[in-house]
Amino acid sequence: MPAPIEDYALLSDCRTAALVSAAGSIDWLCLPRYDSPSVFGALLGDDAHGSWSLRPTDPSATSERRYDGDTFILVTRWTTESGVAEVHDFLAYDDHRHDLVRRVIGVRGDVEFESALRLRFDYARALPWVRQIGSPVQPALLAIAGPDALVARGPLHTADGQAHIARWPVGADEAVDSTLTWAPSYREVPDPVDVEGAWERTREWWTDWAGSLSHVGPHHTLVIRSLLVLRALTHRDTGGIVAAATTSLPEQVGGARNWDYRYVWLRDAALTIQAYAAHGLLAAAAQWREWLLRAIAGDPGDIQIMYGVAGERDLPERELSSLPGYDGAAPVRVGNGAVSQWQADVIGEVMVALDAARRAGLAESQFSWALQLQLLAQAAATVDEPDQGIWEIRGEPRMFTHSRVMMWAAFDRGVRAADELGLEGDVELWRGLRDRLRDEIDARGVGADGFFVQHPDTTEVDAALLQLPLVGFCAADDPRMLRTVERIERTLMPDGFVRRYRTASGVDGLAGDENPFVACSFWLVQQYAGSGRHADAAGLMATTCAAANDLGLLSEEYDPVSRHQLGNTPQALSHLALVGAADALAV
The missing domain is CATH 2.70.98.10 (Beta-galactosidase; Chain A, domain 5)
Known part of the structure; x- marks a missing residue:
């Protein structure tokens, strides 16, 4: 064992x-x-x-x-x-x-x-x-x-x-x-x-690499280790950033929610680039931008949400009988079926990351703006399509509020690049789509009780909604966000850590349950800090950081009852969320 x-x-x-x-x-x-x-x-x-x-x-x-x-x-x-x-x-x-x-x-x-x-x-x-x-x-x-x-x-x-x-x-x-x-x-x-x-x-x-990092603020040791983990998961030849080092470590003891995370998710990699850019690592950001250019070259309609380390597109999911699974948690999977999903938030995350890198000092290359024009064209072509969302649900596609906001963010960053830097593109189209999405989200993404909902056909909340202020859609102290936080605290935090969503709602189309998702608790730290709840932010930060092992490593999920880590490890999203939370506390 x-x-x-x-x-x-x-x-x-x-x-x-x-x-x-x-x-x-x-x-x-x-x-x-x-x-x-x-x-x-x-x-x-x-x-x-x-x-x-x-x-x-x-x-x-x-x-x-x-x-x-x-x-x-x-x-x-x-x-x-x-x-x-x-x-x-x-x-x-x-x-x-x-x-x-x-x-x-x-x-x-x-x-x-x-x-x-x-x-x-x-x-x-x-x-x-x-x-x-x-x-x-x-x-x-x-x-x-x-x-x-x-x-x-x-x-x-x-x-x-x-x-x-x-x-x-x-x-x-x-x-x-x-x-x-x-x-x-x-x-x-x-x-x-x-x-x-x-x-x-x-x-x-x-x-030498660690010596190039810039960070001043609380939890310094864990921030530096987290940035080192992100570098350890970045392939130095290709620039591809894998989501974790492992496959099939279970989200629940003995469960079947076991996935292969040894690939490059555009979302996770883009968020890593934001962390790199915020801490002076522009060379790493530039390398990933070149990886992205190679990976999605061709028809923008063929863009995938994930790729192999060198940009491979064919990642079929299959089950292995040769490995019985961690503590018997089966099946063991290699490849990932999410490669064929449409996750509408991804283009927004990439556009936000490239905008952040640009603002941190990364100059546009000969082809980098052309790459972003392709991404915006694909966003415009799919703006009215439901998707599987940030959590890669295997149930019915939905108009997830988080996905709609991230599409809003994609067009918003395109408009900003044109208005502020004079970069060329179909600005009026982007502006119109951005404004239409805001109107839609304000009308359908907010429930009768005044909080943002997971999607228009439910009264459930989703921890991904904590990212809305982080991309500038609304302020952290917007009354709708404050009510959303109240709802998250009531329904997604039975043990002090934040779960992604209520699996009992059936939205993900999967059997079984899961444990709190580490990154979500760090997102709530950022929300607390942004809305003035500084003591709550510091307390939750300390609690969530305590989930790290003795070497400062975090997996995907954490069981507060048994005090064991679960899910693939080390998880890039957990570590980059820690960095973001620490940065929020330093403001």
């Missing part, structure tokens, strides 16, 4: 990510990209589905962990009856290689370690052929299955059933390195990695 979700630490080389449990087991790793098939899949099953455990043989050993400064080099200090030692884990930052490094360093006394390596390729559907290729001085294992090869170097691992085991002692000031290197199986076996050089290069890169 895998560890609790909050027990996992993230490693990243900005191409892929690994999850390491507090017990020293790497239970999730996909190579060579975030969305590649797993080579360690125990997170969605058990050790038989792939893992790499590295810990002292002393069963009474205890551990504590931290990141090495503003990096994703994980330092786990183990204390045993015989001594103290540390394990330094990282994915090496390198332009040409894919190396996972686990360095054991003795601190005091002597500590015996055991490494248990279980390699399972292709989501545990392929047991690789493994053979020794090293020498007695430099032991190495070569594992091959289909297109993938992994080379394990370090202490001698010998076969034990379907695992490979090694044991060795480490004394004070001694260092023992273990590495795992991925390469295509049809290439030559890669040379050993220079561990010392890789450590220095990786530490320097993360430290």
